[in-house]
Amino acid sequence: MSRKVLRLDIETYSGRDIRNCGVYAYTEDEDFEIILLGYAYNDGEVGIVDLTIDEIPEEVLADLTNPDVLKTAQNANFERTCLAKYYGVAMPPEQWRCTMIHGVILGLPASLDAMSEALNLQQRKDKEGKALIRYFCMPCKPTKANGGRTRNYPEHAPDKWKMFMEYCVQDVVVERAISNKLERFPFPPDEQKYWELDQRIVDAGVKIDIDLVNHAIACQEWYQRTLVAQAKRLTGLANPNSPAQLKEWLGKKGYEVTSINKEAISNLLADKSLLPEVREMLKLRQEMSKTSVKKYEKMRHAQCKDGRVRGLLQFYGANRTGRWAGRLVQVQNLPRNYIKDIAEVREDLKMGNYATFRMLYSNVPDVLSQLIRTAFIAEDGHTFDITDFSAIEARVIAWLAGEQWRLDVFRGHGKIYEASASQMFHIPMDEVDKELRQKGKVSELALGYNGGVNALIAMGALNMGLKEEELQGIVDAWRKASPAITKLWRGVENKAKAAIGTRKAQHYKGLTFYYKAGILFIELPSGRRLAYFKAQLVPGKYGDQIAYMGTSEKGWHKQHTYGGKLVENIVQAIARDCLAIALQRIEDAGVKTVMHVHDEAITEVPLEESSVDKLNALLAEPIPWAPDLPLQGDGFSSVFYMKD
Structure with missing residues (x-):
């Protein structure tokens, strides 16, 4: 007998904007409620409950927490979190399946409408839904015409409400059609296990130092006011932030400009004959355009009533590789901190004397930017044990390619930058000076995935003091020193093309x-598969190239790939699988992970139980499907999050 499946879709109301605060804080709003619930058992008729007037059927209510009934939804985290809050019951993730995750695992776009369209389903999401959601699910602006109300109820537009109920029903129909379509590719059991782990991590969340957050925002506002006041005194302008006013002022000073964007100001400042007051104003303009508080503002919006922020990570959020992606505060791209005595800097900011803070640290936006990481704090009496996989991508690509000298380095002293320079320039390691180490470092960071001169420049080679004319030589030397890796690029591309061409x-x-x-699969050593949807060979400049449908900043569209890029996907995916195993081992050891960033786990433990060595050992433990992959954990403890 097949398992009983309850398919769900809900529509909700809250006074909070979910885009700013995330689903966890959204459900804590005093006006939060579920207003519609669409449901269906297996392939049965779809039911709809208007919760503004009716109660959920007893059978459905009981099945929401019945471990023998499987619950499914598109983006199940939303339904699971909202239902748990609304009915005040636990919604264990192991009772749920997410059709969104199932789809993206197969290379599909994440949204319900885009996924159904990509699958060419007859059942499609109702396009009118967004307007209906704005009308019924969000506060409205009080006007004379609507009697000054701040919310629209069903009685204010009965026809629209009827359409909204039909929209909710249709979402269940489409979600079920997608689920049925994907059945031929069962949801991988390991990925289900890791999704459940992910849900426990995002449910737990991480505490925010709201005092630091509020002072950072207030300090930036003070700093902006101070700069504007300086600019007004210097120029006499009513609004020195106005591009039109500033252009006019510059024109009167003899500098006709068409733009005052970042690049234009930099070009002007390069003119050594600039009038002193013009130079000063342009520098003020540069400072006024710097902002370092957007992430702080997001923390403040997303903070739950217990002081923690939840929902910071999206399982399988990175296309192709399956890595986690950042949400809300975007923890995957936090600025690095390099200030010494950063604990002291935090306390100086929280003193609230911003004029003194500016005198002490001068570049206020930069300091506030470096402090962003430290706004994540451990609970009182606890600390963060933080550990990451040391140089994991370099280790994985060496292991995958069979680049023996690199594997020897990672099984020995681990100094890959020095060893790379030694191989590239044919000198003993102890003769690698600071300049050569820099060349080894930038090469390692930029060239592993078939990158060339442009990749070195993008990685900051010129800012490191390297000359443009020497970059091609560095590329050539690195590739010559790494023949197994260069062979890997060609081998992967040829095998992918052969799989598409010969089936x-x-x-x-x-x-x-x-x-x-229609999907190109690349099965990894872990057994997980990368998926390239509607993959095909198309004519290119140098022969056939691989094209597929994928999601990028431009949306869902045709993309192209090649050997180096495929290797990058594969290596990052293997690194992700190593992290997933490590996070599971950490949980199994009774340690709570509150966040993870790239290849780093941030765990929260009582002070007396802190043990970075234990954490490092868990990361270094051999991987079952790659016992000879040399891994190393590198960690430290801190009561706030930072880079060591």
């Missing part, structure tokens, strides 16, 4: 390439 499985370096139902 026959190809095996290479522990990877399996095969084509099924």
Whole structure:
């Protein structure tokens, strides 16, 4: 007998904007409520409950917490979190399946409408839904015409409400059609296990130092006011932030400009004959354009009533690789901190004397930017044990390619930058000076995925003091020193093309390439598969190239790939699988992970139980499907989050 499945879709109201605060803070609003619930059992008729007048059927209510009934939804985290809050009961993630995650695992776009369109389903999401959600699910502006109300109820637009109920029903229909379509590719059990772990981590959240957050925002506002006042005194302008006013002022000083964007100001400042007051104003303009508080503002919006921020990570949020992506505060791209005595700087900011703070640290936006990480804090009596995989991508690519000298380095002293320079320039390691180490470092960071001169420049080679004319030589030297890796790029591309062209499985370096139902799959050593939807070979400048449908900043569209990029996807995906295993081991050891960033785990433990060595050992433990992959954990303890 097949398992009983309850398919769900809900519509909700809250006074909070979910885009700013995330679902956890959204449900804590005093006006939060579920207003519609659409549901269906297996392939049965879809039911709809108007919760503004009716109660949920007893059977459905009981099944929400019945471990024998599987609950499914598109973006199940939303339904699970809202239902748990509304009915005041636990919603264990192991009772749920997420069709959104199932779809993105197969290379599909995440949204319900885009996914149904990509699958070419007859059942499609109702396009009118967004307007209806704005009308019924969000506060409205009080006007004379609407009697000054701040919320629209069903009685204010009965026809629209009827349409909204139909919209909710249709979402269940589409979600079920997607689920049925994807059944031929079962949800991988390991990924379900890791999704459940992910849900426990985002449910737990991490505490925010709201005092620091509020002072950072207030300090930036004070600093902006101070700069504007200086600019007004210097120029006499009513609003020195106005581009039009500033252009006019510059024109009167003899500098006709069409733009005052970042690049234009930098070009003007390069003119050594600039009038002193013009130079000073342009520098003020640069300072006024710097902002370092957006992440602080997001923390303040997203903070829950217990002081923690939840929902910071999106499982399988990174296309192709399956890595986690940041949400809300975007923890995956936090600025680095390099200030010494950063604990003292935090306390100086929280004193609230911003004029003194500016005197002490001068570049206020930069200091506030460095303090962002430290706004994440451990609970009283606890500390963060923070550990990450040391140089994991470099280790994985060496292991995958079989680049022996690199593996020897990682099994020994681990100084890959020095060892790389030694190989590239044919000198003993103890003769690698600071300049050569820099060349080794930038090469390691930029060239592993078939990058060239432009990749070195993008990685900051010129800012490191390297000359543009020497970059091609560095590329050539690195590739010559790493023949197994350069061979890996070609091998992966050829096998992927062969799988698409012949429809026959190809095996290479522990990877399996095969084509099924229009999808190019690359099976990793872990057994997980990367998916390239609607993959095909298309004519290119140098012969056939690989094209597929994928999501980027531009939306869902045709993209192209090649050997180096495929290797990058594969290596980052293997690194992600290592992290998933490590996070599971950490939980199994009874340690609570509150956040993870790239290849780093941030755990919260009572002070007396702090043990970074224990955490490092868990990361260094051999991986079952890659016992000879040399891994190393590198960690430290801190009561606030930072880079060591």
